[in-house]
Each structure stands twice: as C-alpha cells, then as structure tokens.
Amino acid sequence: MTTMTLQDRTIRIMDRRRRMALAVPALILAYLVYAAISFDLAGLAQRARLDNAAVLMADTVSHKIHVTRDNRRDALSVSVEGSARATFAPDRLPDWVAAQGSRTVIDLGAGHVVTYDGPRTTYDIPDYGPVTLTVGDGVTLDTPDGQVPAFINASPARVTITTDQGRVTATRARTETLRYFWGWEMFFFDLSSPLAGMSAGQVAAAVLWGDRIDPARSNLSLALSEFWTNDIWQHGAVAWALFETILMAFLGTFGAAFVALPLAFLAAQNFAPSRMLRFAVRRVFDFVRGVDALIFTIILSRAFGPGPLTGALAILLTDTGSFGKLFSEALENVDAKPIEGIRSTGAGALQRYRFGVIPQVMPVLLSQMLYFLESNTRSATIIGAITGGGIGLMLTQAIQTTQDWEKVAYYILLIVVLVIAMDGLSGWLRRRLIRGS
Amino acid sequence: MALAEIQHDYLALTRRRRLYGGLLVVIFVAMMVSGFRVADARNAGGFWQGLHQVGDFPAALVSEAVQKSANLPGHMIRALPALVETLNIALVATLLGCIAGTALSLAATRGLARWPRLVPVARRVSDVCRAIPEIVIALVLIFILGGGPVPAVIAIAIHTAGAMGKLFSEVNENVDLKPVEGLASVGATWSQRIWLGVFPQVAPNYLSYGLLRLEVNIRASAILGFVGAGGIGYELRNAMTFGQGKFDQAAAIFLLLFMTIVVVDQISGLARNRLTHGAPA
Numbered sequence: 001m002t003t004m005t006l007q008d009r010t011i012r013i014m015d016r017r018r019r020m021a022l023a024v025p026a027l028i029l030a031y032l033v034y035a036a037i038s039f040d041l042a043g044l045a046q047r048a049r050l051d052n053a054a055v056l057m058a059d060t061v062s063h064k065i066h067v068t069r070d071n072r073r074d075a076l077s078v079s080v081e082g083s084a085r086a087t088f089a090p091d092r093l094p095d096w097v098a099a100q101g102s103r104t105v106i107d108l109g110a111g112h113v114v115t116y117d118g119p120r121t122t123y124d125i126p127d128y129g130p131v132t133l134t135v136g137d138g139v140t141l142d143t144p145d146g147q148v149p150a151f152i153n154a155s156p157a158r159v160t161i162t163t164d165q166g167r168v169t170a171t172r173a174r175t176e177t178l179r180y181f182w183g184w185e186m187f188f189f190d191l192s193s194p195l196a197g198m199s200a201g202q203v204a205a206a207v208l209w210g211d212r213i214d215p216a217r218s219n220l221s222l223a224l225s226e227f228w229t230n231d232i233w234q235h236g237a238v239a240w241a242l243f244e245t246i247l248m249a250f251l252g253t254f255g256a257a258f259v260a261l262p263l264a265f266l267a268a269q270n271f272a273p274s275r276m277l278r279f280a281v282r283r284v285f286d287f288v289r290g291v292d293a294l295i296f297t298i299i300l301s302r303a304f305g306p307g308p309l310t311g312a313l314a315i316l317l318t319d320t321g322s323f324g325k326l327f328s329e330a331l332e333n334v335d336a337k338p339i340e341g342i343r344s345t346g347a348g349a350l351q352r353y354r355f356g357v358i359p360q361v362m363p364v365l366l367s368q369m370l371y372f373l374e375s376n377t378r379s380a381t382i383i384g385a386i387t388g389g390g391i392g393l394m395l396t397q398a399i400q401t402t403q404d405w406e407k408v409a410y411y412i413l414l415i416v417v418l419v420i421a422m423d424g425l426s427g428w429l430r431r432r433l434i435r436g437s
Numbered sequence: 438m439a440l441a442e443i444q445h446d447y448l449a450l451t452r453r454r455r456l457y458g459g460l461l462v463v464i465f466v467a468m469m470v471s472g473f474r475v476a477d478a479r480n481a482g483g484f485w486q487g488l489h490q491v492g493d494f495p496a497a498l499v500s501e502a503v504q505k506s507a508n509l510p511g512h513m514i515r516a517l518p519a520l521v522e523t524l525n526i527a528l529v530a531t532l533l534g535c536i537a538g539t540a541l542s543l544a545a546t547r548g549l550a551r552w553p554r555l556v557p558v559a560r561r562v563s564d565v566c567r568a569i570p571e572i573v574i575a576l577v578l579i580f581i582l583g584g585g586p587v588p589a590v591i592a593i594a595i596h597t598a599g600a601m602g603k604l605f606s607e608v609n610e611n612v613d614l615k616p617v618e619g620l621a622s623v624g625a626t627w628s629q630r631i632w633l634g635v636f637p638q639v640a641p642n643y644l645s646y647g648l649l650r651l652e653v654n655i656r657a658s659a660i661l662g663f664v665g666a667g668g669i670g671y672e673l674r675n676a677m678t679f680g681q682g683k684f685d686q687a688a689a690i691f692l693l694l695f696m697t698i699v700v701v702d703q704i705s706g707l708a709r710n711r712l713t714h715g716a717p718a
Contacts, residue, residue: 028532029533031528031529032532032533035525035529038525039525039529039540039585039586039587039590040585041587044582044583044587046587047582047585048582048583049580049582049583049585050581050583052580052581053581054465056577056580056581057498059703065520065533067498072629150706164677240479244476244479246475247472247475247476250468250472251469251472251473251476252463254469255469255473286699286702289554289702290698290699290702291695292694292695292698293658293660294658294659294660294663295519295691296694298673298677299491299495300491300493302490302493302494303480303487303488303490303491303493303494304480304481304483304484304487305480305481305482305487306481307476307479307480307481307482308475308478308479308480309473309476309480310475310480312476318607326668354686362586378568378570381570381573382570382571382660385572385576385664386660386663386664389479389480389482392570392572394572395572395573395576396572396576396664399576399577399580402612408577412515412569412573412577414567415568415569415570416565416568419568419569420564420565420568422565423564423568
C-alpha cells in the first residue's frame with residue numbers, strides 16, 4: 001500500500017517536472033514571439049540599410065581618394081577622404097592624376113579613365129563606351145546608346161556613375177571622382193609630413209643612417225613626433241583619450257572604495273554603532289545604486305561640464321553604493337576571535353580595526369575592487385560617450401560623421417584591446433593577491 | 438641570545454613590511470591625487486567651480502516638478518510604453534544572451550564539451566564578446582538598422598553571452614560528474630547527459646546569475662536608449678535637451694526609472710536569495 005502511494009507520488013512529481021520542463025521553454029518562446037512583434041522585426045527588414053553595411057565593410061578596410069573639380073571656380077583638388085586636412089599639394093599629385101590647365105585625366109585602373117575638360121566630364125568605361133556629363137544649369141548625361149544603365153543614377157541636378165573601379169558624381173557645384181585603395185591611409189604620417197609617401201623600409205633607413213631631414217633634430221625624434229601629431233589619425237589625441245578612459249575607471253573605482261569603506265563599517269551588523277544609523281546608511285547605499293550611472297552622469301555634467309572628471313565622479317558615486325553593500329557583507333563575515341585577541345592587549349577601536357579587521361577583509365575587498373576596475377573600464381567608455389570624454393567620445397563622434405569607418409574600426413579595436421588588457425591585469429593581480437595572502 | 442636575535446629579526450621584518458605597506462599607500466594616494474588633478478584639468482569645467490552648482494540642476498528639476506506636480510502622474514503614464522520597451526529590451530537580451538552563454542559555457546568547459554578541441558576557441562570567443570562594450574555594437578548597428586530596440590537587444594545580448602559564457606562555465610566546472618557518468622553508462626547521448634545530468638545541478642546558479650544580469654541589463658538598456666536605441670532613455674534625452682519647461686517630464690522619467698530599478702533589484706534579490714539559500718520553510 002505504502003509502496004503504491006509512494007510510486008504514485010513519484011510518478012506525479014515526475015509528470016509535473018516533465019510538464020514544467022516543456023512549459024518553461026514554451027513560455028520563453030511565446031515571450032520572444034511577442035517581443036519580435038512589439039519590436040517590429042518584420043518592418044526592420046525593410047528599414048535595414050544593407051547598403052550602409054556594405055559601405056561600412058568596404059570602408060573599414062579601404063580608403064578613397066577624392067579628385068574634385070569645383071565647377072564654379074574651375075579649381076581642382078585631390079584629397080584623402082575629401083578631408084581638407086589631407087589635401088595633396090598641386091605639384092605633388094598622385095601619379096594616376098594628370099592635370100594640365102583645365103584638363104585633368106584620372107586613371108582609375110583597368111582601362112577606366114575619367115577626363116575633366118572644363119565643364120565636360122568624360123568617363124571612358126571599357127566594354128560600354130564613353131559617358132559624358134556636361135555641367136550647365138543642371139547636369140546633362142550622354143551615354144553611347146542613349147539609355148541609362150543600372151549603374152548610373154541620374155536626376156537633372158545630380159548624376160552618379162558607380163563602377164567597380166570608382167565613382168563619379170557630378171552636380172552643378174562640383175564634379176567628384178572617387179578611387180578606392182586597400183588599407184588605412186597615412187596611418188603613420190600625414191601628407192604635410194616630410195616622411196609622407198615613404199615606405200616602411202625607407203623610413204627605417206632614414207631613421208637608422210639617413211641624413212637629417214630636419215637639421216634641428218634626429219630623424220628618429222622627427223618620425224616619432226610626426227607620428228604623434230599625425231593630423232588624420234591623431235595618435236596623440238587617441239592616446240590621451242585612452243588614458244582618460246583608464247583614468248575615469250581608476251579614479252571611480254578606487255575613489256568609491258575609499259568612500260565606501262568607512263561607511264561599510266556603519267552598515268555592518270557587527271560594527272554599526274546604532275541600528276538607526278545602520279538602516280539609514282544602507283538605504284543611502286540602495287538609493288545611490290538605484291539612481292544609476294546614467295542619471296548621475298547627466299546631473300554631474302550639468303555642474304562640471306563634459307570631461308573625464310565628470311565620468312570619474314559618476315562612476316565613483318554609483319560604485320559607492322555597490323561597494324558599500326559588498327564591503328558591509330564582507331565585514332559581517334569577519335571572524336571575531338582575532339579582534340577579541342587584540343582587544344585583550346588593550347588596543348583602541350582604531351587599532352582593532354587596523355590589525356583585527358582590515359587584514360581579514362582586505363583580500364576580499366581588493367579582489368572586488370579589481371573586478372570592478374575591469375568592468376568600469378567598459379562603463380567609462382559608455383559614460384565617456386554620453387558625457388564627452390575619453391575614447392568613447394571619439395568613437396561616437398567618428399560614428400556620427402558616418403564617413404571615417406576605418407577610424408571607427410580602429411577605435412573599436414583599441415577599446416577591445418584595452419578592456420581585454422585590463423581584464424588580464426585585474427585577473428593577474430587578483431591571482432597574486434589570493435596566492436600571496 | 439637566540440631569542441634576542443629572533444626578536445630582532447622579527448621586529449626588523451615587521452618594520453620593513455610596514456614601510457613597504459606605508460610606501461604603497463603613499464604611492465597610491467599620490468596616484469589618486471594626481472589623477473584627480475589631471476582629470477580636473479582636462480574637464481570642461483573645474484571641480485571647485487562646479488561643486489557649488491551640483492545642486493542647481495536637481496534643484497531646478499525638483500522645483501519645476503513640484504510646481505507642476507499635477508502633471509507628474511500623466512507624464513509617468515505617457516512614459517510607460519517607453520519603460521515597457523526598455524524592460525523588453527533588457528529581458529529579451531538577457532534571455533538570448535543566457536541561451537547563447539549556456540551554449541558557449543558548455544563548449545568552454547573541459548570534461549563537458551562536445552568537441553574538447555574547441556574549448557580554447559569558445560573561451561576566446563566569450564572573452565571577446567565580453568570585452569566589447571554594448572555601446573560600440575549598438576552605435577554601429579543603429580547606423581545599419583536604424584534607431585530602435587533591435588540594435589540594443591543585439592548589442593546587450595552579445596555582451597551578456599560573453600559574460601554568461603564565463604560565469605556559467607565556472608559553474609559547470611563544479612558540477613558533480615557522477616550523474617553524467619551514470620547517464621553515459623546507460624547509453625545516453627551528449628544532449629541527454631547535459632539535459633538530465635548537468636542542467637538540474639546548475640539551474641539554480643544559472644538562474645541566479647541570469648537575474649543579476651537582468652538588473653545590469655535594465656540599466657544598460659536605459660543608457661543605450663540615451664544614444665538612440667529607443668525606450669525610456671530616449672524619452673529622457675528628449676525631455677532633457679528641451680531643458681527648462683519640460684523638467685517636470687524629465688523628473689517623472691527619472692522617478693519612473695529609479696522606481697523600476699529599485700523594484701526589479703528587490704524582486705530579483707529576493708528570488709536570488711531563495712535560489713541560493715532554498716525556500717523559507
């Protein structure tokens with residue numbers, strides 16, 4: 001009889017468990033379906049700009065050189081990414097651009113040749129024929145067969161021809177030809193530098209045994225300073241930004257620990273001088289944690305303006321709450337015996353804390369701080385993007401201009417390397433602390 | 438003689454230790470101070486000039502909110518759909534991230550992995566996923582997919598997958614392998630061994646970590662809204678950039694966000710407590 005009931009009960013429990021095991025995934029699935037509908041996944045497929053994705057991918061690994069003719073002033077300029085800071089001098093044009101008076105011949109490679117001849121632009125496309133664009137009040141398009149093929153996008157005000165070799169755009173104001181090149185342009189030296197256009201070997205040779213390019217200093221210091229002050233990639237500014245991000249994380253984390261440690265004593269059950277005070281301090285911790293870094297960032301940046309200090313203080317305030325809670329829990333778990341022992345020698349309160357409590361909790365506290373240091377490096381990037389400081393700001397600015405994707409890729413790479421490095425550092429220090437103690 | 442020597446050595450050792458400890462503290466304090474000075478110098482506004490203004494903005498916010506306190510409930514109700522969106526972003530991202538993180542963690546645990554050779558690969562994958570801040574993926578995806586919740590979900594989910602991959606694999610390493618071996622001896626497949634032998638052991642820990650992550654992700658989702666991913670963060674930014682005159686709305690959103698975070702933290706804290714210490718008798 002008892003075995004029967006026992007068996008019955010077991011089967012019932014098993015059945016319930018099996019139903020649960022099916023019900024939970026079904027519930028999750030149902031929720032995800034609801035979320036997909038409420039997030040309008042179907043509409044997203046239409047809104048997605050896959051051409052943007054293609055531009056992003058292509059631009060990340062390549063750069064383009066703009067050959068621009070100002071149609072109002074009949075002036076030619078050749079620049080990297082159309083940037084005014086990276087314009088080729090008229091006597092140092094790339095060898096695929098030949099300018100003579102108002103006639104410019106641009107060789108896009110593979111037989112594609114674009115010719116600017118006054119207001120007339122001719123694009124000679126192999127296997128298709130010459131396409132002529134004439135700029136007047138608008139832009140007139142002439143194709144060999146009179147049709148507009150798919151790779152030409154024409155309206156009365158603007159004509160764009162896109163081929164595998166490059167892109168030609170003509171408007172009343174200007175005619176522009178883009179040619180794409182592999183790699184990140186002028187990563188080491190910008191165009192204004194005397195070292196521009198040299199290969200790595202040439203630079204190494206100049207540094208090691210070449211004559212002084214600038215008589216005032218050695219080639220090595222010239223190369224380093226040209227690299228550091230590179231106008232396009234701004235290595236100096238990027239290094240500062242990375243430093244600012246680390247600084248925010250460092251100051252925020254350890255500053256919070258400094259503030260939280262004494263408060264944690266007030267919030268720990270075994271050290272709190274009064275229950276009322278303990279309750280109040282704990283509510284303060286909860287409040288500060290609940291307000292969240294986002295809100296602190298907004299409030300603080302109103303007072304201090306954008307910059308690393310604002311970010312550091314925002315992290316400091318938020319983490320004071322988290323640390324206060326964690327530290328007070330650690331303090332509640334300390335062994336009372338060493339403290340009693342120290343009390344028996346006639347030690348005062350401060351001495352009891354210093355020699356009885358701190359040595360017990362320090363490894364736990366330090367390891368928590370190091371955990372937070374790593375995650376705060378990431379937070380500092382995000383807070384920097386909001387409050388304007390560090391690498392986060394540079395990244396958002398680069399993304400918002402939507403043209404320098406190679407810089408975006410560079411910054412993302414730097415951020416990932418930075419976070420992984422901080423992760424490694426904090427892990428290494430934690431292991432040393434735990435083994436050392 | 439020997440005793441005196443030992444005492445002398447011991448005292449010298451203590452002194453040296455104290456000296457090193459003291460030096461470390463001094464260096465550390467110097468680093469903090471100089472760090473703050475550098476940060477202060479590079480900030481747009483200085484610390485001491487700004488200190489007395491810290492209260493200005495909250496004061497303006499509160500005074501306008503108090504003045505128009507009748508509007509607050511209305512503003513809150515109007516912000517509710519945005520709040521639901523923020524919560525949905527966080528929840529969907531946590532779910533997807535935890536599912537992906539479970540797969541990653543199983544692939545990254547020695548002894549449980551289906552393909553033991555891929556263990557280091559899975560670990561590196563979760564390291565990289567963990568290292569990329571959400572905002573990076575979100576901003577790039579906003580460029581491709583347009584603003585809205587989906588970029589935020591993907592961004593948070595990728596980061597969560599990385600973080601959970603690491604935490605879950607630490608849990609997996611402490612699993613008792615006897616049930617798994619028992620299942621293997623009766624001919625269970627890999628998925629059956631995991632489903633019946635591992636998951637019942639790790640489920641409470643997984644759930645507890647997942648809940649903790651949900652708290653983190655709600656904050657992250659609010660922040661991503663602020664950079665254009667929809668939800669309550671976006672509403673907050675709109676109210677803030679409008680400035681004076683819409684501070685009552687900003688205050689209502691602040692309040693709503695704060696209450697949500699506190700309520701979710703409390704519920705998840707209670708649930709986690711039950712998961713780790715068992716249900717109260």
